[in-house]
Structure formats: structure tokens, C-alpha cells
Amino acid sequence: MKYLIGTLLLLATLPAAPAFAQTACTPGTYAAPDGDFVVLVKSPAVAAPGLRYLFRDGRRGATTDTGVPLTCGTDDVAVGGKRWAPIAFRETQATFDSVGTKMTGVLIEPPGAPDAKRPLVVMVHGSERTSPIGGVYGYAMAAQGISVFVYDKRGTGGSDGEYTQNFELLGEDAANALGQARGMAAGRYGRAGFFGGSQGGWVAPLAATRTKADFVAIGFGLVASPIEEDREQMVSEVRGAGLGQDAEALVGRLSDATGKLLLSGFAEGYAELDAVRAEMAGQPWAAKIAGEHSGAIAHMSNDALRRVGRARFDNLELIWNYDALAALKKLEAPLLWVLAGEDREAPIETTRGALLGLAKTGKPVDVYLFPQTDHGMWEFTTDTSGERQVTRITDGYLKLLADWIKRDVRGTYGRAERLTPR
Incomplete structure (x- = not known):
């Protein structure tokens, strides 16, 4: 995982294909009657009025792409000739203090009556310097019935301080973000925990040892030090x-x-x-x-x-010999870890062995692997020079994360392979 590149940044910077004429789309999340959804957000990589889109099954692109699988109306979208209506999320802006630094975030809650059993998840960023607020991942999680708190890491977006990759400090920030989210959603959530992608796989488990967390979910992270990586x-x-x-x-x-x-x-x-x-x-x-x-x-x-x-x-305070396994051994909350089978940025051999070892000791660890995916859970094609071209997030990944957080894992999730026994 390149220290200065995160998955959200990758989503924002993929090039747009040639444009075609259609009604300008309105940013938002749109749902089908069966629960499928598509998220539309603004992206600096897509020329206005185009938007970046992401479906639950991982298809992604720009609304200005040729052959885009949706048509925008004035207050909805059409997919396969059927109307998908906008989801009226409740979004509440917030600022909170973390180690003397003012941080900025937003709580995204699904519509409907308050639900004291609804999960609450804090999104722990990767190494990107871009703001995750307004990005696709938070809305993709909320569209599946989860309350989501997204915040700008220090030194990025609306948060003060200096950008850093010091896991100890970032862990404190994530722990304080969970405290802020709990206070804002009081009476409207049940289990509360973290999701971390890429570098967030170092930060989220550490944060869960600093504050009470009911779960931790990780995508394409490492149980290894940066030197080992x-x-x-x-x-x-x-x-x-x-x-x-x-x-x-x-x-x-x-x-x-x-x-x-x-x-x-x-x-x-x-x-x-x-x-x-x-x-x-x-x-x-x-x-x-x-x-x-x-x-x-x-x-x-x-x-x-x-x-x-x-x-x-060495200008970002990275802890080069960070002991990721020690943090996981201290972790008491259930842990989900999703591996990308062909991950070039965060090779999985050591991580898989460490996780399966923890599971054998009785730790509540669930490990899944999506074959033929690269860092970010991206499916890809390989050109004649050996370079990979990403195509989509692999089908089943987004749904697996949400179902596991909701304690409702059932059936299959695309090509996912469960590596730990049930």
C-alpha cells in the first residue's frame, strides 16, 4: 500500500471515458426496491456536470462514460429501465477535539425511525490526503442500513494539524472519532466499531485497544510492519x-x-x-x-x-517497525479481515498466516479472500507489458462488509473464499 496513496484517492483519480449526452445527474444515493443501490458523488477527475458512480456490486465509473449503466432523471435514476429513488440520509456535521487538534466529520444515518439496534461504524482512512467526506464509501455503507461517521484525518480537508502517518496518533484520532459518533447518535445505534482500509488496517485495530469497540472490520490491510511490507x-x-x-x-x-x-x-x-x-x-x-x-x-x-x-x-513519523500483531493480540472485539488475493501493494502471505494463527488461538477472527483482486479489492486486466488496469471493485466485497457488521452474513459474496471456520 503506497504510503501516500489510498483507495479513496484511487476512486477519485481514475480517468473518465468519452462523454455522451444525458440529463445532468444529481449527487446522491439511489436505491432499488430490492435494496440494490448506486452512489453518485462529485469527483475532481470527472468534468462537470459528470459524477463518479459506484454500485453495490462494485461496478464503477463516471456518468459521462460511454455505456454507463444508468440514466439520470431530475430526481431519480433509471437502471435497466426501472426507477431507483433517492435515499434521504440524515447528515449531521461535526467538529471534535483530538489530542488538542480540531477535527471535522459528518454522521450519516439511514432514513426512517430511530433504531437502537442499528450498527454504527467509524470509517478509518487509508494514507490518502484527500477528504473522505462526501466520498462513495460512507454512503455505500449507509445505504446498507448502517450509521456511518466519516472524518477528515488531521492535516487534510477541514481538519487542523499536520498530515502524519504516525499510527499511534492516528489511532487516538480514530478512538476520539468513535466517541464523537457515539455521542451524536445516542439512542439510535447498537453495536459500534471501526472499518479501516489499507493503512487503516494498522490504525483501526490500534484505536479499538484505546476505546470500547464492538467490532473491527479491515479491507486489504497488513499484519506486518512497513519495513516488512x-x-x-x-x-x-x-x-x-x-x-x-x-x-x-x-x-x-x-x-x-x-x-x-x-x-x-x-x-x-x-x-x-x-x-x-x-x-x-x-x-x-x-x-x-x-x-x-x-x-x-x-x-x-x-x-x-x-x-x-x-x-x-522519513518525514511522516511512520513507525517503521510497528508491531501490528501485538495490537491484534490485545484486541478483544470481533475482527473481520478481507484479503485481496493478488495484492501487489500489500502482499498477503505474512498477513494471512498471522490472522489464521490468531484464529487458531481462539480469537474471534473471520478471514475472507477475494481471488484475482489487487489492492483496494480491485479486479483488473493485465496488458502485454504486464501492467494491470483496474476495472471494478470485486462483486460481493461491499455487501460482505455491511452484512458482517450487521451480524447477518449468509450465502455467498461474489468469489469470496472464507479462510476461517464458522
Whole structure:
């Protein structure tokens, strides 16, 4: 998971296809009589008056795309020739304090009479710098009968403070967001907890150890440190290139060297890095190895790394050796973890093993895997150069999240495979 790229940002930046003429769409969430829905939101990547859309089954695009599967009316949309009516959510703006910083959020509640059994979920962001308020995920969850609190992470959107990737501080923010949401929805919710995607997989479980949470749901996160993530990405790269165990061992040593640099504030690790560089010099594939940070570090001179390495790679207070498994061992709330089977940003091998190990000890852990999906639960095609082009969020993912939070998991969810016993 690129530290500066999150799934919500990806949704906002996918290019729009050529436009065709139709009635301008109105932002909102529209539901079919059978509970299906589509979310329409403004996006900087879609020229006005176009909107980004997301269906419950994961189809996504822009209303200006050729062949878009909906037609906009003045106060509704038509899908397959049938009218889908707007959902009248109750949305309440909020500000709250977290570690001396003013944070901004919004509570989205489904329409209808107050329901003291309705789940309440706080959406814990990934690493994106864009505001999740007004984005598709919050409304997609609320359209499935869940109250949702969405907030801007510190230093982004309407929240004060400096942008950071310090999990400890972000965990405090998420815990305080849940307290704010509980106060706003008092008498109108039952279970309350967190959903975190990508980097939120580090933050949400930690937040649940800081405050009372009834559940934690994670999509495409990691049970590994950022240094381990870097190593696993490089191992995935050499395996994808069809290289052998010698190459895997070499990139492992590269990760050890760059990890030492990062953990020492770029004071130590140069001898180890030079040794690895010497080994890699004769390898034609070495120039293509990237990882999360190691490839870029290896291609900079030692003089440059001493001068600007810390400013370039270590300026966001990331906890490089963060012990994600320790936080999960402390967690008492039920945990859902959804893995992307072909995740290049957050390779799943270590994470899957850690989660299944927790389940064997009796922890309330449910693990699902969607095959042939990349980071963000994206289905994809692969071009002749090996590059992946994302197509849609995999069918069943959004519904699985909501049903699990509502304690109503039943039937199948697209191609999802349950890895833990019931």
C-alpha cells in the first residue's frame, strides 16, 4: 500500500471515458426496491456536470462514460429501465477535539425511525490526503442500513494539524472519532466499531485497544510492519519476474540494509547497503526492483542519503517497525479481515498466516479472500507489458462488509473464499 496513496484517492483519480449526452445527474444515493443501490458523488477527475458512480456490486465509473449503466432523471435514476429513488440520509456535521487538534466529520444515518439496534461504524482512512467526506464509501455503507461517521484525518480537508502517518496518533484520532459518533447518535445505534482500509488496517485495530469497540472490520490491510511490507513487495516482484531463491535472498538483504537506515535516522546501514549494491550490480533485473522504498534508496548515493534521506523517506513519523500483531493480540472485539488475493501493494502471505494463527488461538477472527483482486479489492486486466488496469471493485466485497457488521452474513459474496471456520 503506497504510503501516500489510498483507495479513496484511487476512486477519485481514475480517468473518465468519452462523454455522451444525458440529463445532468444529481449527487446522491439511489436505491432499488430490492435494496440494490448506486452512489453518485462529485469527483475532481470527472468534468462537470459528470459524477463518479459506484454500485453495490462494485461496478464503477463516471456518468459521462460511454455505456454507463444508468440514466439520470431530475430526481431519480433509471437502471435497466426501472426507477431507483433517492435515499434521504440524515447528515449531521461535526467538529471534535483530538489530542488538542480540531477535527471535522459528518454522521450519516439511514432514513426512517430511530433504531437502537442499528450498527454504527467509524470509517478509518487509508494514507490518502484527500477528504473522505462526501466520498462513495460512507454512503455505500449507509445505504446498507448502517450509521456511518466519516472524518477528515488531521492535516487534510477541514481538519487542523499536520498530515502524519504516525499510527499511534492516528489511532487516538480514530478512538476520539468513535466517541464523537457515539455521542451524536445516542439512542439510535447498537453495536459500534471501526472499518479501516489499507493503512487503516494498522490504525483501526490500534484505536479499538484505546476505546470500547464492538467490532473491527479491515479491507486489504497488513499484519506486518512497513519495513516488512517493503520486503514482501520486493519478494513479490522477483517472484513475478520468475526469478529464484537467490534473488529473493538478495532483496531480503536489501530490505535489511534500508531498514537499518530508516530506523537509525539514516545514521547507520551504509556498509550493508554498499554490500548489497555490489551484489545487485551484475543483475540485469535489479534496476526494476522497487518495493515500497528500498529501490529508491538503493539508487541514491550515500552522500545524498546522508543529506536528504531522512527528509525524503522519513518525514511522516511512520513507525517503521510497528508491531501490528501485538495490537491484534490485545484486541478483544470481533475482527473481520478481507484479503485481496493478488495484492501487489500489500502482499498477503505474512498477513494471512498471522490472522489464521490468531484464529487458531481462539480469537474471534473471520478471514475472507477475494481471488484475482489487487489492492483496494480491485479486479483488473493485465496488458502485454504486464501492467494491470483496474476495472471494478470485486462483486460481493461491499455487501460482505455491511452484512458482517450487521451480524447477518449468509450465502455467498461474489468469489469470496472464507479462510476461517464458522
